[in-house]
Amino acid sequence: MNKTEAIKATEEFVRQNMAGYDSGHDWWHIERVRRLALYINEQEAAADPFILEVTALLHDSVDSKFAGSETEKGFARIELFMDEIGLTNIKEQVVSVVRNVSFSKKNPSGNLKDPVLFIIQDADRLDAIGAIGIARAFNYGGFRNNKIYNPETEQKSSSTISHFYEKLLVLKSGMNTLTAKRLAIERHEFMEVFLKQFYSEWEFGVPKVKS
Ligand code: ADP
Ligand code: NI
Numbered sequence: 621m622n623k624t625e626a627i628k629a630t631e632e633f634v635r636q637n638m639a640g641y642d643s644g645h646d647w648w649h650i651e652r653v654r655r656l657a658l659y660i661n662e663q664e665a666a667a668d669p670f671i672l673e674v675t676a677l678l679h680d681s682v683d684s685k686f687a688g689s690e691t692e693k694g695f696a697r698i699e700l701f702m703d704e705i706g707l708t709n710i711k712e713q714v715v716s717v718v719r720n721v722s723f724s725k726k727n728p729s730g731n732l733k734d735p736v737l738f739i740i741q742d743a744d745r746l747d748a749i750g751a752i753g754i755a756r757a758f759n760y761g762g763f764r765n766n767k768i769y770n771p772e773t774e775q776k777s778s779s780t781i782s783h784f785y786e787k788l789l790v791l792k793s794g795m796n797t798l799t800a801k802r803l804a805i806e807r808h809e810f811m812e813v814f815l816k817q818f819y820s821e822w823e824f825g826v827p828k829v830k831s
Contacts, residue, residue: 623670625705630678644763654743657673657739675718681718721737742799746800746804754811766778792808
C-alpha cells in the first residue's frame with residue numbers, strides 16, 4: 621500500500637470507528653483537525669507530514685469518555701489496523717501520540733516530546749475555540765442536557781457558559797506552536813465578543829448597579 625492508499629484506508633477506518641460518537645466529535649472534527657495540523661506543519665516544518673496526517677486522522681479513535689473500559693481494546697484495534705495496512709513501523713509513535721492527546725485533559729503536557737503530539741494538540745485545541753468551539757460546546761452541553769447558563773449557581777461544570785471559563789478561554793495560552801498561538805488570537809477574541817453580547821442580551825432591561 622502506498623501513502624495515498626494508506627491515508628484513504630485510515631479515513632475509512634476512522635469513519636467507521638466514530639459512527640457512534642457525538643456530533644462534536646464527528647468526521648468533520650477529524651477533517652478540520654487534519655487540515656489545521658497540516659497547515660501548522662507547513663509553517664513550522666516540524667514533523668513528518670505523512671505520520672502527522674495518519675495520527676491526526678486517528679487522534680479521537682479512542683476517547684475514554686466514550687469508550688469506557690474498552691479503551692485498551694481501542695488502542696489494540698488501532699495497532700491491528702496499522703499492521704494490516706503495512707504501517708507497523710510507525711504504529712508505536714502514532715499510538716503514543718493518540719494516548720497523550722486523549723489524556724491531555726488530565727496531564728496537559730505529558731512526558732512525550734514529539735512534534736506530532738504538539739501539533740495535533742494545538743489543532744485539536746484550535747477546533748475547541750472560536751465560532752466552531754462555541755458551536756461544539758453548546759452541542760456537547762445539549763448532548764449532556766446541561767444548562768446554557770445559570771447565573772445563580774455558576775459553579776464548576778454547571779453550564780456550558782461555565783465551560784468557557786474552565787477550559788475554552790484558557791486554551792489560547794496553552795498552545796505549543798507559534799502558528800497555533802497566532803491562529804488562536806482571533807478565535808479567542810471572538811469568544812470574548814460572544815460572551816459580552818450574551819451577557820448584554822441576558823441582562824436586557826435590568827438597570828446596571830452603580831459601583
Ligand atoms: P477533546 O476532544 O479535545 O479531547 P473533549 O472531548 O473534552 O475534548 O471535548 C470535545 C468538545 O466538547 C470540545 O469542543 C469541548 O469544548 C466540548 N466540551 C467538553 N466538555 C464540555 C462541557 N462540560 N460543556 C460544554 N462543552 C464541553
Ligand atoms: Ni479531537
